[in-house]
Amino acid sequence: MSASSFGYPLIDLIDRLSAQPVCIAVRRGLIIVLPLVLVGAFMIMLANIPYEPAQLAIDRALGPTWRQVCKNLIDGTFSIASLALLCAIGGVSAAHANQKRQTPYVSPIMMATVTLSCFFVLIAPLKSGIGDTAFSLSSGLLLAMCIALATSSIFLRLSRCSWLHLPVEMAGNDPVARDVFTLIPASIITILFFGLIRAALVALDMANLHELSERILVHPFSKGGDSLGFGVLYSMASQVLWFFGAHGPNMLFAVENDILIPAALTNMNAIASGTAPPFIFTKMFFDAYTRMGGSGCTLALCLAIFLRGKDRGVKKLCLFALLPTLCNVNEPLLFGIPLVLNPVYFIPFILVPAVQTVIAYTATVTGFIPPTSTDIAWTTPALMSGYIVSGSINGPILQAVNLLVGLLIYMPFVVISDAIREKRSKQVMQNLFTAANGGGVSDNRKCLGQPGEVGRLANALAGDLTRALDEPGQIYLVYQPQFNNETGRVTGVEALLRWNHPAYGNIAPPITVALAEDTGNIDRLGRFVLEEACRRRAAWSGFVDADMIMCINVSPVQLQNPKFSGYVWNALSDASLKPGQLELEITESSMIKPESSALEMLRSLHTDGIRVAIDDFGMGYASLRYLRAFPVSTVKIDRSLTEHIDNNINQQIVRSVLELNQSLGISTVVEGVENRKQLNSFTSMGFSTFQGYFFSRPLCAKACLAYINANRG
Structure with missing residues (x-):
């Protein structure tokens, strides 16, 4: 199957969507914080090894301090990743605007600083101290992305207003000082604007945006239920949140805490009393059958890239991310490819878990597998987790079927992604070829002095x-x-x-x-x-x-x-x-x-x-x-x-x-x-x-x- 099978209009449409400044800023921002994500992912995987004898063996070999080392590394990576992403998106937005030769020049560091200030102005609690949730990858990502994009948009628009620029003579000869002084009014207005938004939120008793967003997101599931519609809606909602930069399961934690976990406990009690488990959808159901590799069944995506991907860099990333992915830690792939705000993978990223939910639901209703009633660690690899939660070989068989389905759905989009990447690469390479055959820019360099x-x-x-x-x-x-x-x-x-x-x-x-x-x-x-x-x-x-x-x-x-x-x-x-x-x-x-x-x-x-x-x-x-x-x-x-x-x-x-x-x-x-x-x-x-x-x-x-x-x- 080739990219031409899908038609060039579709590729062109996805390419245009991917080239939007918002998508570019998020995509590059995610890649910039990838080192933090990789370290944090491996430390989370190590700290949550799903095999207790292995953890005890590490305790004996390294002593109890290794757990504290893991915690310190997680705190220094995952726990501040949203804050790092916030600054990265701000800096990338400024750099992208500069490449388009918008005037005046906007310092990426200045943009990151203003973005950081607006973030704290908007989310800082009224009482002293700031909670971890606003900074962490698991709960603060969506809010950080939204604030970064809003700040960048406002600041860049204001920076183009010449009547807001301070006179050049106020800055002296230092070009960096000139860049900063010129845009001081724009930066001050941007920060004050977010201050006004915060004041309005406080007046409306909506100051805690994190809790507010959680309440809004959980509302559709408040009535509970164990129907197929509930399961599909929950899996798709989780994926939509992930696509827009929010940790889906964490943002819907109330659903997990109030519905899925109690359903699992009820199933366990039913088994203990010798009666049939009444619930199909439990936390273990989604962990075992639709979150293989993490949300979006990224293990299937990883396999699809290995089989059909042409980009050697992406393949190497998948190879490096394979171990965390096997343990259902999907952030290295989400940030490295990336999947967040990536139009190429929107359809399969949402569709795969929904289809897998239908297949697993059907397998449970028909008796191919029993309702889940055995608790497992969320980092338990696929096939092993299927056997544990089902108590038979049918569990791994169902997981293998779901992985195959996910693989088949992802494959065409891997081909499209390669086609778009190849198209962009050819365009940029052709422009570089033209520059190489030209007379050079002002410093007599033909290629290195080119913009963008x-x-x-x-x-x-x-x-x-x-x-x-x-x-x-x-x-x-x-x-x-x-x-x-x-x-x-x-x-x-x-x-x-x-x-x-x-x-x-x-x-x-x-x-x-x-x-x-x-x-x-x-x-x-x-x-x-x-x-x-x-x-x-x-x-x-x-x-x-x-x-x-x-x-x-x-x-x-x-x-x-x-x-x-x-x-x-x-x-x-x-x-x-x-x-x-x-x-x-x-x-x-x-x-x-x-x-x-x-x-x-x-x-x-x-x-x-x-x-x-x-x-x-x-x-x-x-x-x-x-x-x-x-x-x-x-x-x-x-x-x-x-x-x-x-x-x-x-x-x-x-x-x-x-x-x-x-x-x-x-x-x-x-x-x-x-x-x-x-x-x-x-x-x-x-x-x-x-x-x-x-x-x-x-x-x-x-x-x-x-x-x-x-x-x-």
Whole structure:
């Protein structure tokens, strides 16, 4: 099943919803606090091991202090996660607004500070001391998200009101101070606004928002009941709350405490007295059959990602989160993917537990499993918990069926999620490719100075490039033959750079080169290409004609290094190659100035026998000037002329280039030949040497050698 099976309109709709600033702020905020969530999840899992002998063994091995260590770590992570998320959402909202070039610049730290202040203004109790519930992940998440989003929206709107900006001269020369001073009125008004809201809530006796929200949410379940409608409504309500950032079971704790737990106790008493248990829906029922992996049956989602997911980063996250998920701690997945306010997973996240509730209810009514009457720890893994609560193999079988159903429901949405992620990645990568081929921004960096997502991706890839240069395997060369149609032999090969990124796949060479230039790694990258190409040409000695040329591309930044000439001669010497077996390709569009020192270096290398080629000839306005200024051995006709050779003007251009080159004793290679028609057109004009997919795609070294030997004239 592919993404196209669902139709691109659906993918586009979900993509647009996911791109809304609110969803972006929450999604990135959740990821920012993921380290806290991971530590807290593992500590909760460790503190609640569902096997008492294991806990006793840890007590004997580590002493009683290990429980206090777990508690301290939980208090420092889960217990303040809502507070951390609040600040993260505020900072992310400001950063996203800045990427859209809204003015003035809003300091993310300032936004986080204002958001934190508004949170305390709104939820601080009237009496001294602040309870843990407002800060913790389990009970304060929804309120923290709502306040953060409201604060960010109000503050950003006010920041765009120029009449609220303080005069620049009040701030001095420090740019950070200017950013803060300019928006002081907006921040003060935002904080005062929440102060007024708090005063109104106090006047209406609604100051405790947490208790108020719980009362509202529990009201639909106040009449109780043990019907299928009750069970489905409870499971779906829990999931809707989770989707919007609230811990569903905790927000509906009154339902659990007043209805589900008493129902379980009644079932236990009935079993003890020898009568039939009267209730189907109990706390153990939902823990065992619909919360496998945590709310939303995230264990099924984890399996679906393993089976159908393409994103290696998400797969690694699932692998890391698998152990907590097996113990029904689902926060690592909820925050890491994330699931909260993620339109892609809204339908399956709500639907899976509801369907599982219907299946488990049906299995109970038909007698396949008995009503739940055995208490279990909520961290008991799936299959084991099914056996304990049912007392037979039928419990694990029902759990396996529910996991399979959840897996099948989640799978299509995993495919859609990958399609959306791939679409966004391609869009950003294409923009980065455009930037890499451009002239650079104000600081002469082509990629790293770009704003928004492009700059963010560039910075991530820049760090990865540095590591890739240190670790062999990711960066390598492929070789594309240059075929002489008259002799029927390969006269040269062009060494082409490739970077197979572990997350993004193949990175376009212009992006790799531009990042290397921006980060100062171009000399390392250039030396790798030069030395690897020379080693490969040397390895082919004896298997190919002695006059076959190895061509490599050279960045103009490399030529600005006075040591470049030495690098070339060292590479030739180490590989025992003759100068005429190497050709340096300089892109015509790179605009090397004829009076620069690079030109003198090229002249010197050419004089000593190393060939120099102009790549993409005809692409820019200075082609003829380059022929006059450069020591040129070869001219490569730009593929833009090849693609439109039917155009009469283009035909006149390439004929003129060929005649000029022949008169100057310069070889000519036609790039980008992809079909017989193009070949015939250029052959009829007198061209003989070609490079392109019609003859061969870029090949690995072994395949290229085989191609060369198969075309020996």
